Amino acid sequence: xxxxxxxxxxxxxxxxxxxxxxxxxxxxxxxxxxxxxxxxxxxxxxxxxxxxxxxxxxxxxxxxxxxxxxxxxxxxxxxxxxxxxxxxxxxxxxxxxxxxxxxxxxxxxxxxxxxxxxxxxxxxxxxxxxxxxxxxxxxxxxxxxxxxxxxxxxxxxxxxxxxxxxxxxxxxxxxxxxxxxxxxxxxxxxxxxxxxxxxxxxxxxxxxxxxxxxxxxxxxxxxxxxxxxxxxxxxxxxxxxxxxxxxxxxxxxxxxxxxxxxxxxxxxxxxxxxxxxxxxxxxxxxxxxxxxxxxxxxxxxxxxxxxxxxxxxxxxxxxxxxxxxxxxxxxxxxxxxxxxxxxxxxxxxxxxxxxxxxxxxxxxxxxxxxxxxxxxxxxxxxxxx
Numbered sequence: 001x002x003x004x005x006x007x008x009x010x011x012x013x014x015x016x017x018x019x020x021x022x023x024x025x026x027x028x029x030x031x032x033x034x035x036x037x038x039x040x041x042x043x044x045x046x047x048x049x050x051x052x053x054x055x056x057x058x059x060x061x062x063x064x065x066x067x068x069x070x071x072x073x074x075x076x077x078x079x080x081x082x083x084x085x086x087x088x089x090x091x092x093x094x095x096x097x098x099x100x101x102x103x104x105x106x107x108x109x110x111x112x113x114x115x116x117x118x119x120x121x122x123x124x125x126x127x128x129x130x131x132x133x134x135x136x137x138x139x140x141x142x143x144x145x146x147x148x149x150x151x152x153x154x155x156x157x158x159x160x161x162x163x164x165x166x167x168x169x170x171x172x173x174x175x176x177x178x179x180x181x182x183x184x185x186x187x188x189x190x191x192x193x194x195x196x197x198x199x200x201x202x203x204x205x206x207x208x209x210x211x212x213x214x215x216x217x218x219x220x221x222x223x224x225x226x227x228x229x230x231x232x233x234x235x236x237x238x239x240x241x242x243x244x245x246x247x248x249x250x251x252x253x254x255x256x257x258x259x260x261x262x263x264x265x266x267x268x269x270x271x272x273x274x275x276x277x278x279x280x281x282x283x284x285x286x287x288x289x290x291x292x293x294x295x296x297x298x299x300x301x302x303x304x305x306x307x308x309x310x311x312x313x314x315x316x317x318x319x320x321x322x323x324x325x326x327x328x329x330x331x332x333x334x335x336x337x338x339x340x341x342x343x344x345x346x347x348x349x350x351x352x353x354x355x356x357x358x359x360x361x362x363x364x365x366x367x368x369x370x371x372x373x374x375x376x377x378x379x380x381x382x383x384x385x
Contacts, residue, residue: 051244051252053214060157061205061215064170066091075159087167094171095210098133098178102211104369105137108335112365113138113381116312120284122146124275124310126262126302127290130200131177132207132255134371135286138314140245145255146278148271148302152259153239154199156218169196173203200257201239208243216242216252227273229256264301275305280384285310287319289372292341292349294320313382316372317341322354325382334358335379336367342374354378 059075062068066088069076078084109117123139125131128147135145157166197203201218208215219231221238229240237259244250260268285306293299294306295318303320306313307328313320317338325332338358341349358364358378371377 049252051214051216051242051250053244053246054217056159057156057205057215057218058209060159060162061209063159063162064157064166064202065206065209066095067209078159078162083164083167084162087164087171090167090171091206091210094175094178101369102133102137105134105371108367109138112333113314116284116314116381116383117141119282119311122278122283123286124278124283124306125286126306127287127293128257130203130207130257131288132204133177133211134288136211138286139284141251141253142284143253145253146258146275147255148258148260148262149200150259150261152199153220153235153237153257154197154201155235156205157202163196166196169194170202170206173197174206200259204241204255204257208241213243213245216244218242221256223268223270223274225270225273227270227275227277229274262302263298265298267301272301272305275309278309280309281311283310284312284314287313287315289316290318292318292345294318295349307384311384313380315380315382317351317354317378317380318349318372319380320382322351322357322380325380329385330382331385333365333381334363335365335381336371337364337376338378339374339376 056075059069059073063075063078063084066084068088069079079088117139120139121143123135123142123145125135125146126148128135129149129151130147132147135147139145205215217240219240219242220234220236221229221240222232222236223229223238229238231240239257241255241257242252243255244252258271260271262271287294287306294303303324306320307330313325313330322332334357338351338355340355367377367379371379
């Protein structure tokens with residue numbers, strides 16, 4: 001009997017031990033399930049960087065542009081002189097005509113070119129001079145702009161150097177662009193090499209201020225042999241302008257202006273290395289009033305760069321010839337009216353095939369504003385296959 005009792009006690013002990021073990025195992029499983037089902041934490045969003053305007057550069061830009069300053073601004077007194085008020089009046093009159101043209105360009109962009117604009121993170125404008133307004137009218141929100149031309153970069157104006165002579169030189173430098181939509185190369189060779197206006201930087205300052213942009217910084221740049229940008233302290237042929245348009249969510253944009261000779265024989269290999277880094281899938285090219293240089297063999301390298309490094313091209317008839325675009329498989333939409341080139345450029349730049357298309361009038365879209373040398377201009381919008 002005693003043996004039976006002992007046996008029963010042993011069995012009960014085993015049963016109790018097994019039960020506790022199962023409970024402990026169950027606890028471990030529940031714990032594991034809780035860990036497995038934990039909701040992962042959401043990633044912390046990147047901080048929003050709000051661009052800031054450089055107060056001195058922007059005040060100077062507004063004075064140059066003939067735009068008022070607030071009374072509390074340290075440079076306010078410069079806007080109260082007789083000379084500045086005359087300058088402001090002259091700039092207002094010239095800008096009014098330009099603004100009308102830009103408004104018409106914006107209508108075309110919104111109605112016909114929005115898909116190109118949205119895709120274009122980069123804009124490449126060769127033979128540009130400081131013609132910022134027309135490029136920005138078609139591509140107002142691109143991340144990066146590249147502008148290549150012969151004209152020097154120059155310097156940022158010091159406030160104490162703002163005189164009636166400066167205002168007069170600025171008006172002379174800008175008059176043709178603001179009234180006729182283009183710069184004249186031979187005039188820029190004189191107008192942008194004076195003591196008062198020594199390059200494109202003051203012109204960019206005026207135009208950006210007039211278009212409602214704030215400037216965050218103007219920085220001189222240089223290029224490595226591999227086409228990488230780096231900042232330098234001294235005046236150089238390359239400049240980087242960071243700017244933005246104020247609003248609820250301002251977005252900083254960047255303009256690189258390269259003062260460089262883009263004839264094939266003189267092409268800077270560092271510039272070519274920089275161009276080769278630009279993504280062709282997100283780059284649109286822009287060409288206007290380039291003296292028909294892209295028709296010439298001496299500019300074959302930059303012509304090929306446009307074809308190779310762009311998904312779209314907006315140009316007038318001075319750009320890549322219509323036949324060349326077709327030979328490379330590009331589709332072309334025509335706007336406006338083809339007018340025989342000005343006599344100063346000779347007969348060789350006349351494009352009979354383009355003229356014939358315009359005379360047929362099939363699929364030609366209205367333009368409604370001046371775009372280049374002729375009062376009745378042609379505009380071509382080309383897309384890479």
